[in-house]
Amino acid sequence: MRVSVITINYNNGTGLEKTIRSVIKQSYIDYEYIVIDGGSTDSSKQILEIYSDKITCWVSEPDKGIYEAMNKGIIRAKGEFCHFLNSGDIYADDEVLRKIFENKEYSVPLLRGVQICAADTGIFRWRNHGNRDVTLFDLYVDTMQHQATFIRRSLFDKYGLYDIKYKIVSDWKFFMQTMLGDEKSVFLDMDIVIFDMTGISNDPKYYGLMCEERNKVIDELIPKTIRATFDHVIELEKEKRKYRRYIRLGKFINKLKGKKP
Template identity: 40%
Template sequence: MRYSIITINYNNKEGLEHTIKSVINQTFKNYEYIIIDGGSTDGSVEIIKQYTDHINYWISEKDKGVYNAMNKGVAQAKGDYLVFMNSGDCFHSPNVLSSVTNYKEDIICGKVLKGNSTTPSGHHKSSITLVDLMRGSLPHQAMLIKRGLMVKHPYDENYKILSDWKFCIQALVFDNCTFRNSDVVVADYDINGISTNSNGLLTKEREIILKELFPQRIIEDYELLTPVDDELLDQSLLLTQTVGARRLVKGFTSLILQFTRKK
Protein backbone atom coordinates (compact mmCIF):
# COMPACT_ATOMS: atom_id res chain seq x y z
CA MET A 1 0.00 0.00 0.00
CA ARG A 2 1.41 3.36 -1.04
CA TYR A 3 -0.16 6.76 -0.42
CA SER A 4 0.15 9.96 -2.38
CA ILE A 5 -0.24 12.86 0.04
CA ILE A 6 -1.04 16.09 -1.77
CA THR A 7 -0.78 19.53 -0.18
CA ILE A 8 -1.89 22.67 -1.99
CA ASN A 9 -0.84 26.06 -0.69
CA TYR A 10 -1.01 29.74 -1.42
CA ASN A 11 0.58 32.37 0.85
CA ASN A 12 0.12 30.34 4.03
CA LYS A 13 3.68 29.56 5.07
CA GLU A 14 2.94 28.94 8.75
CA GLY A 15 0.07 26.62 7.96
CA LEU A 16 2.17 24.92 5.30
CA GLU A 17 5.00 24.11 7.68
CA HIS A 18 2.50 22.80 10.22
CA THR A 19 1.08 20.49 7.54
CA ILE A 20 4.50 19.34 6.32
CA LYS A 21 5.58 18.39 9.84
CA SER A 22 2.42 16.32 10.35
CA VAL A 23 3.17 14.44 7.12
CA ILE A 24 6.83 13.67 7.72
CA ASN A 25 6.06 12.57 11.31
CA GLN A 26 3.82 9.72 10.10
CA THR A 27 5.08 6.38 11.39
CA PHE A 28 3.97 4.67 8.16
CA LYS A 29 6.56 5.71 5.60
CA ASN A 30 5.35 4.16 2.35
CA TYR A 31 4.08 7.39 0.85
CA GLU A 32 5.09 10.06 -1.61
CA TYR A 33 4.62 13.70 -0.78
CA ILE A 34 3.51 16.26 -3.36
CA ILE A 35 3.20 20.01 -2.78
CA ILE A 36 1.47 22.29 -5.27
CA ASP A 37 2.06 25.95 -4.47
CA GLY A 38 0.14 28.66 -6.32
CA GLY A 39 3.04 31.08 -6.74
CA SER A 40 3.22 32.25 -3.13
CA THR A 41 5.12 35.42 -2.25
CA ASP A 42 5.07 35.11 1.55
CA GLY A 43 8.05 32.80 2.03
CA SER A 44 6.17 29.54 1.44
CA VAL A 45 8.69 28.47 -1.21
CA GLU A 46 11.52 28.89 1.29
CA ILE A 47 9.60 26.63 3.70
CA ILE A 48 9.23 24.01 0.97
CA LYS A 49 12.95 24.16 0.21
CA GLN A 50 13.75 23.50 3.88
CA TYR A 51 11.98 20.14 3.61
CA THR A 52 12.92 19.04 0.08
CA ASP A 53 14.49 15.82 1.41
CA HIS A 54 10.97 14.76 2.44
CA ILE A 55 9.15 15.93 -0.69
CA ASN A 56 8.94 13.84 -3.86
CA TYR A 57 7.58 16.59 -6.10
CA TRP A 58 6.81 20.27 -5.71
CA ILE A 59 6.08 23.22 -7.93
CA SER A 60 5.30 26.87 -7.36
CA GLU A 61 3.41 28.59 -10.15
CA LYS A 62 0.21 30.49 -10.67
CA ASP A 63 -2.85 28.24 -10.91
CA LYS A 64 -6.54 28.61 -11.69
CA GLY A 65 -7.83 27.87 -8.19
CA VAL A 66 -8.01 25.21 -5.50
CA TYR A 67 -9.28 22.37 -7.66
CA ASN A 68 -6.87 23.16 -10.50
CA ALA A 69 -4.05 22.83 -7.95
CA MET A 70 -5.45 19.54 -6.66
CA ASN A 71 -5.71 18.17 -10.20
CA LYS A 72 -2.08 19.11 -10.76
CA GLY A 73 -1.21 17.03 -7.73
CA VAL A 74 -3.26 14.07 -8.96
CA ALA A 75 -1.44 14.22 -12.31
CA GLN A 76 1.88 13.70 -10.50
CA ALA A 77 0.65 11.01 -8.09
CA LYS A 78 1.68 7.37 -8.40
CA GLY A 79 0.32 5.93 -5.15
CA ASP A 80 -2.58 3.55 -4.61
CA TYR A 81 -4.56 6.08 -2.56
CA LEU A 82 -4.68 9.87 -2.60
CA VAL A 83 -4.86 11.94 0.57
CA PHE A 84 -5.48 15.70 0.29
CA MET A 85 -3.96 17.51 3.27
CA ASN A 86 -4.04 21.18 2.38
CA SER A 87 -1.87 23.80 4.06
CA GLY A 88 -3.16 24.55 7.53
CA ASP A 89 -4.72 21.11 7.90
CA CYS A 90 -2.69 18.33 9.47
CA PHE A 91 -2.78 14.65 10.34
CA HIS A 92 -4.36 14.22 13.75
CA SER A 93 -1.62 11.91 14.99
CA PRO A 94 1.57 10.25 13.69
CA ASN A 95 -0.27 6.93 13.46
CA VAL A 96 -3.07 7.89 11.06
CA LEU A 97 -1.72 6.13 7.96
CA SER A 98 -0.68 3.03 9.89
CA SER A 99 -4.22 2.82 11.28
CA VAL A 100 -5.88 2.50 7.86
CA THR A 101 -3.40 0.46 5.82
CA ASN A 102 -5.48 -2.75 5.95
CA TYR A 103 -8.53 -1.16 4.33
CA LYS A 104 -9.12 -1.92 0.64
CA GLU A 105 -12.27 0.01 -0.30
CA ASP A 106 -12.32 2.56 -3.12
CA ILE A 107 -13.09 5.42 -0.74
CA ILE A 108 -12.20 5.34 2.95
CA CYS A 109 -13.54 8.14 5.12
CA GLY A 110 -12.47 8.91 8.67
CA LYS A 111 -13.24 11.81 10.97
CA VAL A 112 -11.94 15.35 11.44
CA LEU A 113 -11.59 17.72 14.36
CA LYS A 114 -12.62 21.25 13.40
CA GLY A 115 -10.80 24.14 15.00
CA ASN A 116 -10.73 23.76 18.78
CA SER A 117 -13.46 21.13 18.87
CA THR A 118 -12.79 17.89 20.75
CA THR A 119 -15.72 16.08 19.13
CA PRO A 120 -14.91 14.31 15.85
CA SER A 121 -17.17 15.20 12.94
CA GLY A 122 -17.86 13.41 9.69
CA HIS A 123 -20.04 10.59 8.38
CA HIS A 124 -21.45 8.41 11.18
CA LYS A 125 -23.05 5.47 9.34
CA SER A 126 -21.37 2.29 8.13
CA SER A 127 -22.87 2.74 4.66
CA ILE A 128 -23.63 5.84 2.61
CA THR A 129 -26.68 6.66 0.50
CA LEU A 130 -27.75 9.26 -2.02
CA VAL A 131 -29.81 10.94 0.71
CA ASP A 132 -26.69 11.20 2.89
CA LEU A 133 -24.81 12.93 0.10
CA MET A 134 -27.75 15.15 -0.80
CA ARG A 135 -27.88 16.41 2.76
CA GLY A 136 -24.16 16.91 3.31
CA SER A 137 -20.60 16.37 2.19
CA LEU A 138 -17.88 14.01 3.36
CA PRO A 139 -14.92 15.66 5.12
CA HIS A 140 -12.40 16.09 2.32
CA GLN A 141 -9.36 16.04 4.62
CA ALA A 142 -10.40 12.67 6.06
CA MET A 143 -10.88 10.85 2.76
CA LEU A 144 -8.50 8.32 1.22
CA ILE A 145 -9.38 7.86 -2.44
CA LYS A 146 -8.13 5.27 -4.91
CA ARG A 147 -6.13 7.08 -7.54
CA GLY A 148 -8.01 5.48 -10.43
CA LEU A 149 -11.26 7.11 -9.29
CA MET A 150 -9.70 10.57 -9.34
CA VAL A 151 -8.20 9.94 -12.75
CA LYS A 152 -11.67 8.99 -14.00
CA HIS A 153 -13.42 11.89 -12.23
CA PRO A 154 -10.96 14.79 -11.90
CA TYR A 155 -12.18 17.72 -9.87
CA ASP A 156 -14.43 20.03 -11.86
CA GLU A 157 -12.48 23.29 -11.98
CA ASN A 158 -15.62 25.30 -12.72
CA TYR A 159 -16.44 25.18 -9.00
CA LYS A 160 -14.61 26.89 -6.14
CA ILE A 161 -15.98 24.95 -3.14
CA LEU A 162 -18.04 21.86 -3.96
CA SER A 163 -16.19 19.99 -6.68
CA ASP A 164 -15.23 17.34 -4.11
CA TRP A 165 -18.95 16.94 -3.29
CA LYS A 166 -19.68 16.47 -6.99
CA PHE A 167 -16.89 13.88 -7.17
CA CYS A 168 -18.42 11.93 -4.26
CA ILE A 169 -21.80 11.75 -6.00
CA GLN A 170 -20.19 10.62 -9.25
CA ALA A 171 -18.05 7.96 -7.56
CA LEU A 172 -20.37 6.66 -4.82
CA VAL A 173 -23.72 6.94 -6.60
CA PHE A 174 -23.14 6.71 -10.34
CA ASP A 175 -20.09 4.39 -10.19
CA ASN A 176 -21.30 2.55 -7.07
CA CYS A 177 -17.74 2.31 -5.79
CA THR A 178 -16.99 0.62 -2.48
CA PHE A 179 -16.95 2.69 0.70
CA ARG A 180 -15.71 2.28 4.26
CA ASN A 181 -16.52 4.55 7.15
CA SER A 182 -13.82 4.62 9.80
CA ASP A 183 -13.72 6.02 13.32
CA VAL A 184 -10.06 6.99 12.87
CA VAL A 185 -9.62 10.75 13.31
CA VAL A 186 -7.60 11.52 10.21
CA ALA A 187 -7.19 15.29 10.25
CA ASP A 188 -7.29 18.44 12.31
CA TYR A 189 -9.17 20.81 10.04
CA ASP A 190 -8.30 24.49 9.61
CA ILE A 191 -11.68 26.29 9.79
CA ASN A 192 -10.29 29.40 8.08
CA GLY A 193 -10.48 27.82 4.62
CA ILE A 194 -12.68 28.92 1.73
CA SER A 195 -15.39 26.31 2.30
CA THR A 196 -16.12 27.65 5.78
CA ASN A 197 -16.09 31.28 4.61
CA SER A 198 -18.07 30.96 1.40
CA ASN A 199 -20.39 33.99 1.67
CA GLY A 200 -23.30 32.11 0.10
CA LEU A 201 -21.29 30.52 -2.72
CA LEU A 202 -21.72 27.05 -1.22
CA THR A 203 -25.51 27.15 -1.67
CA LYS A 204 -25.22 28.48 -5.22
CA GLU A 205 -22.75 25.81 -6.27
CA ARG A 206 -24.85 23.06 -4.70
CA GLU A 207 -27.87 24.14 -6.73
CA ILE A 208 -25.88 24.24 -9.98
CA ILE A 209 -24.33 20.81 -9.40
CA LEU A 210 -27.71 19.26 -8.59
CA LYS A 211 -29.18 20.63 -11.81
CA GLU A 212 -26.17 19.33 -13.73
CA LEU A 213 -26.34 15.80 -12.33
CA PHE A 214 -30.01 15.07 -11.63
CA PRO A 215 -33.43 15.42 -13.31
CA GLN A 216 -35.87 17.88 -11.76
CA ARG A 217 -37.99 15.17 -10.08
CA ILE A 218 -34.97 14.07 -8.04
CA ILE A 219 -34.16 17.65 -7.11
CA GLU A 220 -37.72 18.09 -5.84
CA ASP A 221 -37.15 15.17 -3.47
CA TYR A 222 -33.90 16.77 -2.35
CA GLU A 223 -35.70 19.99 -1.52
CA LEU A 224 -37.85 18.07 0.96
CA LEU A 225 -34.65 17.26 2.85
CA THR A 226 -33.42 20.85 3.10
CA PRO A 227 -33.04 21.40 6.85
CA VAL A 228 -34.80 24.20 8.70
CA ASP A 229 -32.40 23.72 11.57
CA ASP A 230 -29.59 21.26 10.87
CA GLU A 231 -29.07 19.88 14.37
CA LEU A 232 -32.75 19.50 15.25
CA LEU A 233 -33.68 18.01 11.90
CA ASP A 234 -30.74 15.59 11.95
CA GLN A 235 -32.09 14.17 15.20
CA SER A 236 -35.64 13.86 13.93
CA LEU A 237 -34.54 12.22 10.66
CA LEU A 238 -33.06 9.38 12.66
CA LEU A 239 -36.63 8.41 13.51
CA THR A 240 -37.92 8.12 9.96
CA GLN A 241 -36.89 7.04 6.48
CA THR A 242 -39.81 7.90 4.20
CA VAL A 243 -40.07 11.06 2.10
CA GLY A 244 -43.62 11.69 3.26
CA ALA A 245 -42.60 11.43 6.88
CA ARG A 246 -39.67 13.77 6.28
CA ARG A 247 -42.09 16.36 4.94
CA LEU A 248 -44.17 15.99 8.08
CA VAL A 249 -41.07 16.21 10.29
CA LYS A 250 -39.88 19.32 8.47
CA GLY A 251 -43.24 21.04 8.87
CA PHE A 252 -43.48 20.08 12.52
CA THR A 253 -39.90 21.22 13.14
CA SER A 254 -40.62 24.56 11.48
CA LEU A 255 -43.57 25.15 13.80
CA ILE A 256 -41.49 24.29 16.85
CA LEU A 257 -38.70 26.63 15.82
CA GLN A 258 -41.11 29.48 15.05
CA PHE A 259 -42.74 29.06 18.45
CA THR A 260 -39.45 28.93 20.35
CA ARG A 261 -38.01 31.93 18.52
CA LYS A 262 -41.06 34.07 19.44
CA LYS A 263 -40.68 33.32 23.11
Protein backbone atom coordinates in the same frame (compact mmCIF):
# COMPACT_ATOMS: atom_id res chain seq x y z
CA MET B 1 3.00 2.83 -3.17
CA ARG B 2 -0.07 2.81 -0.91
CA VAL B 3 -0.89 6.50 -0.55
CA SER B 4 -0.11 9.84 -2.16
CA VAL B 5 -0.42 12.69 0.34
CA ILE B 6 -1.14 15.92 -1.53
CA THR B 7 -0.83 19.39 0.01
CA ILE B 8 -1.88 22.54 -1.79
CA ASN B 9 -0.81 25.94 -0.56
CA TYR B 10 -0.93 29.62 -1.38
CA ASN B 11 0.68 32.31 0.80
CA ASN B 12 0.31 30.27 4.00
CA GLY B 13 3.91 29.58 4.91
CA THR B 14 3.18 29.06 8.61
CA GLY B 15 0.40 26.58 7.90
CA LEU B 16 2.47 24.87 5.20
CA GLU B 17 5.35 24.16 7.54
CA LYS B 18 2.95 22.82 10.17
CA THR B 19 1.45 20.46 7.61
CA ILE B 20 4.80 19.30 6.24
CA ARG B 21 6.06 18.50 9.73
CA SER B 22 2.90 16.51 10.42
CA VAL B 23 3.38 14.41 7.28
CA ILE B 24 7.08 13.66 7.69
CA LYS B 25 6.52 12.60 11.32
CA GLN B 26 4.25 9.74 10.23
CA SER B 27 5.61 6.37 11.35
CA TYR B 28 4.35 4.73 8.14
CA ILE B 29 6.75 5.17 5.23
CA ASP B 30 5.00 3.66 2.18
CA TYR B 31 3.76 7.03 0.96
CA GLU B 32 4.81 9.80 -1.38
CA TYR B 33 4.41 13.46 -0.57
CA ILE B 34 3.39 15.99 -3.21
CA VAL B 35 3.13 19.74 -2.54
CA ILE B 36 1.55 22.12 -5.04
CA ASP B 37 2.13 25.80 -4.28
CA GLY B 38 0.34 28.46 -6.30
CA GLY B 39 3.34 30.73 -6.73
CA SER B 40 3.26 32.16 -3.21
CA THR B 41 4.91 35.48 -2.46
CA ASP B 42 5.41 34.82 1.26
CA SER B 43 7.88 32.38 2.88
CA SER B 44 6.28 29.28 1.35
CA LYS B 45 8.86 28.63 -1.36
CA GLN B 46 11.72 28.97 1.12
CA ILE B 47 10.00 26.47 3.41
CA LEU B 48 9.62 24.02 0.51
CA GLU B 49 13.33 24.35 -0.25
CA ILE B 50 14.21 23.69 3.41
CA TYR B 51 12.14 20.46 3.45
CA SER B 52 12.78 19.47 -0.17
CA ASP B 53 14.61 16.26 0.82
CA LYS B 54 11.46 15.13 2.66
CA ILE B 55 9.08 15.90 -0.21
CA THR B 56 8.74 13.57 -3.21
CA CYS B 57 7.65 16.31 -5.60
CA TRP B 58 6.85 20.00 -5.29
CA VAL B 59 6.13 22.90 -7.60
CA SER B 60 5.62 26.60 -7.02
CA GLU B 61 3.83 28.25 -9.93
CA PRO B 62 0.64 30.24 -10.58
CA ASP B 63 -2.59 28.30 -10.99
CA LYS B 64 -6.30 28.97 -11.46
CA GLY B 65 -7.29 28.10 -7.90
CA ILE B 66 -7.69 25.31 -5.38
CA TYR B 67 -8.98 22.63 -7.71
CA GLU B 68 -6.46 23.15 -10.48
CA ALA B 69 -3.77 22.81 -7.80
CA MET B 70 -5.38 19.58 -6.55
CA ASN B 71 -5.54 18.28 -10.12
CA LYS B 72 -1.82 18.95 -10.54
CA GLY B 73 -1.24 16.77 -7.49
CA ILE B 74 -3.51 14.00 -8.75
CA ILE B 75 -1.76 13.91 -12.14
CA ARG B 76 1.57 13.38 -10.38
CA ALA B 77 0.21 10.85 -7.86
CA LYS B 78 1.38 7.23 -8.08
CA GLY B 79 -0.19 5.90 -4.88
CA GLU B 80 -3.13 3.51 -4.64
CA PHE B 81 -5.02 6.15 -2.61
CA CYS B 82 -4.88 9.95 -2.61
CA HIS B 83 -5.25 12.02 0.53
CA PHE B 84 -5.54 15.81 0.48
CA LEU B 85 -3.95 17.41 3.52
CA ASN B 86 -3.88 21.09 2.68
CA SER B 87 -1.71 23.74 4.30
CA GLY B 88 -2.77 24.32 7.88
CA ASP B 89 -4.27 20.83 8.28
CA ILE B 90 -2.39 18.19 10.27
CA TYR B 91 -2.79 14.49 10.96
CA ALA B 92 -4.49 13.69 14.25
CA ASP B 93 -1.37 11.81 15.40
CA ASP B 94 1.83 10.31 14.05
CA GLU B 95 0.28 6.85 13.54
CA VAL B 96 -2.64 7.72 11.25
CA LEU B 97 -1.24 6.30 8.00
CA ARG B 98 0.14 3.21 9.70
CA LYS B 99 -3.20 2.39 11.34
CA ILE B 100 -5.01 2.73 8.02
CA PHE B 101 -2.62 1.05 5.60
CA GLU B 102 -0.18 -1.27 7.37
CA ASN B 103 -1.11 -4.90 6.58
CA LYS B 104 -4.59 -3.84 5.41
CA GLU B 105 -6.38 -4.18 2.07
CA TYR B 106 -9.61 -2.50 1.05
CA SER B 107 -12.13 -3.61 -1.56
CA VAL B 108 -13.90 -0.22 -1.55
CA PRO B 109 -12.49 2.95 -3.16
CA LEU B 110 -13.41 5.48 -0.44
CA LEU B 111 -12.12 5.35 3.14
CA ARG B 112 -13.93 7.70 5.54
CA GLY B 113 -12.56 8.70 8.95
CA VAL B 114 -13.22 11.33 11.62
CA GLN B 115 -12.40 14.99 11.07
CA ILE B 116 -11.60 17.14 14.10
CA CYS B 117 -12.56 20.81 13.77
CA ALA B 118 -11.38 23.42 16.25
CA ALA B 119 -13.61 26.51 16.32
CA ASP B 120 -14.24 29.42 18.68
CA THR B 121 -17.24 27.55 20.09
CA GLY B 122 -15.28 24.39 20.85
CA ILE B 123 -13.85 21.25 19.29
CA PHE B 124 -16.10 19.11 17.11
CA ARG B 125 -15.57 15.55 15.84
CA TRP B 126 -17.33 15.11 12.49
CA ARG B 127 -17.82 11.39 11.99
CA ASN B 128 -18.15 11.63 8.22
CA HIS B 129 -21.54 9.81 8.22
CA GLY B 130 -20.30 7.11 10.59
CA ASN B 131 -20.52 3.36 10.29
CA ARG B 132 -23.21 3.01 7.63
CA ASP B 133 -23.60 3.22 3.88
CA VAL B 134 -23.54 6.77 2.54
CA THR B 135 -26.46 7.59 0.24
CA LEU B 136 -27.04 10.10 -2.52
CA PHE B 137 -29.43 11.93 -0.20
CA ASP B 138 -26.61 12.27 2.37
CA LEU B 139 -24.57 14.10 -0.25
CA TYR B 140 -27.58 16.15 -1.36
CA VAL B 141 -28.02 17.65 2.12
CA ASP B 142 -24.42 17.42 3.35
CA THR B 143 -21.03 16.24 2.07
CA MET B 144 -18.18 13.88 2.87
CA GLN B 145 -15.35 15.49 4.79
CA HIS B 146 -12.70 15.75 2.08
CA GLN B 147 -9.73 16.00 4.45
CA ALA B 148 -10.87 12.89 6.34
CA THR B 149 -11.44 10.75 3.24
CA PHE B 150 -8.92 8.68 1.29
CA ILE B 151 -9.81 8.35 -2.41
CA ARG B 152 -8.61 5.52 -4.62
CA ARG B 153 -6.53 7.11 -7.39
CA SER B 154 -8.34 5.15 -10.10
CA LEU B 155 -11.61 7.00 -9.35
CA PHE B 156 -10.11 10.12 -10.93
CA ASP B 157 -9.45 8.13 -14.10
CA LYS B 158 -13.05 6.89 -14.03
CA TYR B 159 -14.89 10.15 -13.19
CA GLY B 160 -12.36 12.77 -14.21
CA LEU B 161 -10.42 15.38 -12.26
CA TYR B 162 -11.95 18.15 -10.15
CA ASP B 163 -14.08 20.57 -12.17
CA ILE B 164 -12.13 23.85 -12.13
CA LYS B 165 -15.11 25.97 -13.15
CA TYR B 166 -16.26 25.73 -9.52
CA LYS B 167 -14.37 27.58 -6.79
CA ILE B 168 -15.72 25.87 -3.66
CA VAL B 169 -17.75 22.70 -4.35
CA SER B 170 -15.79 20.63 -6.88
CA ASP B 171 -14.84 18.02 -4.27
CA TRP B 172 -18.55 17.76 -3.35
CA LYS B 173 -19.40 17.34 -7.04
CA PHE B 174 -16.83 14.57 -7.32
CA PHE B 175 -18.31 12.72 -4.33
CA MET B 176 -21.77 13.17 -5.89
CA GLN B 177 -20.48 11.54 -9.07
CA THR B 178 -19.10 8.58 -7.12
CA MET B 179 -22.45 8.09 -5.36
CA LEU B 180 -24.27 8.18 -8.71
CA GLY B 181 -21.73 5.62 -9.89
CA ASP B 182 -22.63 3.37 -6.92
CA GLU B 183 -19.13 3.52 -5.45
CA LYS B 184 -18.90 2.14 -1.92
CA SER B 185 -17.06 3.45 1.11
CA VAL B 186 -16.03 2.17 4.51
CA PHE B 187 -15.93 4.03 7.81
CA LEU B 188 -12.67 3.98 9.73
CA ASP B 189 -13.62 4.80 13.32
CA MET B 190 -10.52 6.83 14.03
CA ASP B 191 -9.40 10.46 14.03
CA ILE B 192 -7.74 11.31 10.73
CA VAL B 193 -7.13 15.04 10.58
CA ILE B 194 -7.29 18.23 12.60
CA PHE B 195 -8.86 20.58 10.10
CA ASP B 196 -7.86 24.23 9.69
CA MET B 197 -11.18 26.13 9.79
CA THR B 198 -9.82 29.33 8.22
CA GLY B 199 -10.17 28.24 4.58
CA ILE B 200 -12.49 29.63 1.92
CA SER B 201 -15.16 26.92 2.38
CA ASN B 202 -15.72 28.05 5.98
CA ASP B 203 -15.66 31.80 5.34
CA PRO B 204 -19.21 33.20 5.77
CA LYS B 205 -18.70 35.72 2.96
CA TYR B 206 -18.51 32.82 0.47
CA TYR B 207 -21.70 31.11 1.69
CA GLY B 208 -23.79 32.61 -1.12
CA LEU B 209 -21.30 31.42 -3.76
CA MET B 210 -21.26 27.96 -2.24
CA CYS B 211 -25.07 27.70 -2.41
CA GLU B 212 -25.05 28.97 -5.99
CA GLU B 213 -22.43 26.43 -7.04
CA ARG B 214 -24.19 23.57 -5.26
CA ASN B 215 -27.41 24.36 -7.10
CA LYS B 216 -25.57 24.36 -10.43
CA VAL B 217 -24.05 20.96 -9.64
CA ILE B 218 -27.44 19.56 -8.63
CA ASP B 219 -28.97 20.84 -11.88
CA GLU B 220 -26.09 19.22 -13.75
CA LEU B 221 -26.15 15.82 -12.04
CA ILE B 222 -29.52 15.15 -10.39
CA PRO B 223 -32.70 14.53 -12.43
CA LYS B 224 -35.49 16.99 -11.59
CA THR B 225 -37.82 14.23 -10.34
CA ILE B 226 -35.22 13.02 -7.83
CA ARG B 227 -34.47 16.58 -6.74
CA ALA B 228 -38.19 17.22 -6.19
CA THR B 229 -38.43 14.06 -4.09
CA PHE B 230 -35.42 15.04 -1.98
CA ASP B 231 -36.81 18.55 -1.43
CA HIS B 232 -40.16 17.06 -0.37
CA VAL B 233 -38.43 14.81 2.17
CA ILE B 234 -36.55 17.84 3.57
CA GLU B 235 -39.82 19.77 3.98
CA LEU B 236 -41.46 16.80 5.70
CA GLU B 237 -38.55 16.58 8.13
CA LYS B 238 -38.88 20.30 8.89
CA GLU B 239 -42.58 19.81 9.66
CA LYS B 240 -41.78 16.83 11.90
CA ARG B 241 -39.29 18.93 13.85
CA LYS B 242 -41.84 21.73 14.28
CA TYR B 243 -44.37 19.19 15.51
CA ARG B 244 -41.93 17.69 18.00
CA ARG B 245 -41.10 21.15 19.33
CA TYR B 246 -44.84 21.89 19.66
CA ILE B 247 -45.40 18.66 21.64
CA ARG B 248 -42.45 19.40 23.95
CA LEU B 249 -43.71 22.95 24.52
CA GLY B 250 -47.22 21.65 25.31
CA LYS B 251 -45.85 19.17 27.85
CA PHE B 252 -43.78 21.92 29.45
CA ILE B 253 -46.81 24.24 29.71
CA ASN B 254 -48.94 21.48 31.21
CA LYS B 255 -46.23 20.75 33.73
CA LEU B 256 -46.12 24.41 34.76
CA LYS B 257 -49.91 24.47 35.09
CA GLY B 258 -49.79 21.42 37.28
CA LYS B 259 -47.50 23.20 39.71
CA LYS B 260 -49.90 26.10 40.22
CA PRO B 261 -51.69 26.19 43.58
